[in-house]
Amino acid sequence: MLVLGIETSCDETAVGIVEDQLHLRANVIASQVDLHARYGGVVPEVAARAHLEQLLPTIDTALVQAGVHLSDIDAIAVTAGPGLVGALLVGVSAAKGLALAHDRPLIGVNHLRAHVEVAQLEHGMLEPPLVALVVSGGHTSIVAMGEDGTFRQLGATIDDAAGEAFDKIARFMGLGYPGGPEIDRLARDGDPHAFAFPRAMRDSGNYDLSLSGLKTAVIRELRRMDAAGEEPVLADVAASFQEAIVDVQVEKVLRAASDEGYEQVLLAGGVAANSRLRERFAVACGSNGQRLIVPSVGLCTDNGAMVAASGANLLVAGRHADLDLAVDPNLPLAG
Ligand code: KG4
Numbered sequence: 001m002l003v004l005g006i007e008t009s010c011d012e013t014a015v016g017i018v019e020d021q022l023h024l025r026a027n028v029i030a031s032q033v034d035l036h037a038r039y040g041g042v043v044p045e046v047a048a049r050a051h052l053e054q055l056l057p058t059i060d061t062a063l064v065q066a067g068v069h070l071s072d073i074d075a076i077a078v079t080a081g082p083g084l085v086g087a088l089l090v091g092v093s094a095a096k097g098l099a100l101a102h103d104r105p106l107i108g109v110n111h112l113r114a115h116v117e118v119a120q121l122e123h124g125m126l127e128p129p130l131v132a133l134v135v136s137g138g139h140t141s142i143v144a145m146g147e148d149g150t151f152r153q154l155g156a157t158i159d160d161a162a163g164e165a166f167d168k169i170a171r172f173m174g175l176g177y178p179g180g181p182e183i184d185r186l187a188r189d190g191d192p193h194a195f196a197f198p199r200a201m202r203d204s205g206n207y208d209l210s211l212s213g214l215k216t217a218v219i220r221e222l223r224r225m226d227a228a229g230e231e232p233v234l235a236d237v238a239a240s241f242q243e244a245i246v247d248v249q250v251e252k253v254l255r256a257a258s259d260e261g262y263e264q265v266l267l268a269g270g271v272a273a274n275s276r277l278r279e280r281f282a283v284a285c286g287s288n289g290q291r292l293i294v295p296s297v298g299l300c301t302d303n304g305a306m307v308a309a310s311g312a313n314l315l316v317a318g319r320h321a322d323l324d325l326a327v328d329p330n331l332p333l334a335g
């Protein structure tokens with residue numbers, strides 16, 4: 001059973017092909033990073049136009065990579081939300097066309113669920129219950145995945161998403177876009193304890209997070225050093241900022257897992273590519289006796305394989321979409 005997955009929710013035109021839910025046959029990404037870098041962030045109109053140009057060639061490349069023809073594909077899966085409306089529409093329109101022309105089922109995929117389910121390609125089918133941290137450019141939440149596969153939100157950021165905080169700080173420091181990987185790289189040479197940046201809501205008694213105060217504190221410190229004529233050691237700033245963001249996430253996720261009595265923790269989304277986050281979770285879960293499930297870096301950031309994997313699960317469950325499948329820019333993970 002071959003499922004082709006199309007991802008166009010943000011700034012990557014991506015296509016993946018998965019066989020029998022578990023086996024990755026192709027994963028091709030046509031990145032738009034260079035197009036958006038000059039603006040310091042994703043420009044929705046530019047993204048939609050680039051998806052339009054790149055999607056069909058990307059599908060062709062994925063078919064070649066998998067060594068199959070379109071007629072061998074059993075279902076077409078596509079991200080229906082959340083994401084940028086114009087960008088989502090390009091993928092969903094193309095998927096409808098392919099499904100109709102080749103008489104194959106169309107499957108609408110939730111991008112956030114796909115970030116979680118991509119783990120099955122490397123770790124086998126998920127065996128919930130587990131607690132997942134879903135962290136990306138537009139989303140940061142801690143969710144419980146129940147035995148029946150449904151999600152229940154335990155907590156979320158009350159302001160900035162983690163990826164957004166990484167990107168904003170990177171932009172302020174004059175680093176490239178996207179900022180997460182730049183800060184990750186720079187922080188390797190820095191002292192994570194050089195600055196005591198705030199860890200907001202640490203003792204809030206719930207699993208919510210707040211990251212905008214941290215962002216403001218970092219910017220204020222950079223401005224203070226600038227005004228005082230001090231040359232900031234950017235690696236130290238990056239490492240200290242990253243440590244603060246990682247600290248609160250490790251603490252809240254592990255507390256959620258132990259409160260729920262769950263023995264598995266899963267990291268998902270672009271920010272789960274962060275090397276310090278992965279390292280700290282590995283240590284913390286190790287000492288708690290919890291199993292940590294984390295996809296390889298290339299499967300954490302947006303990709304087509306995750307859409308194909310999640311689509312394959314829906315196909316098996318008989319959950320096809322109709323040709324009137326609508327995009328939903330605000331599609332929630334839970335509920
Ligand atoms: O999941 P994703 O690829 O796209 C969305 O669905 O938003 O996540 C993108 C976010 C960006 O904010 C990017 O800066 C961040 O993930 N990111 C990272 C790293 N790699 C990507 N953040 C921290 N460290 C990284 N290594």
Ligand code: ZN
Binds near residue numbers: 111137301
């Ligand atoms: Zn994503």
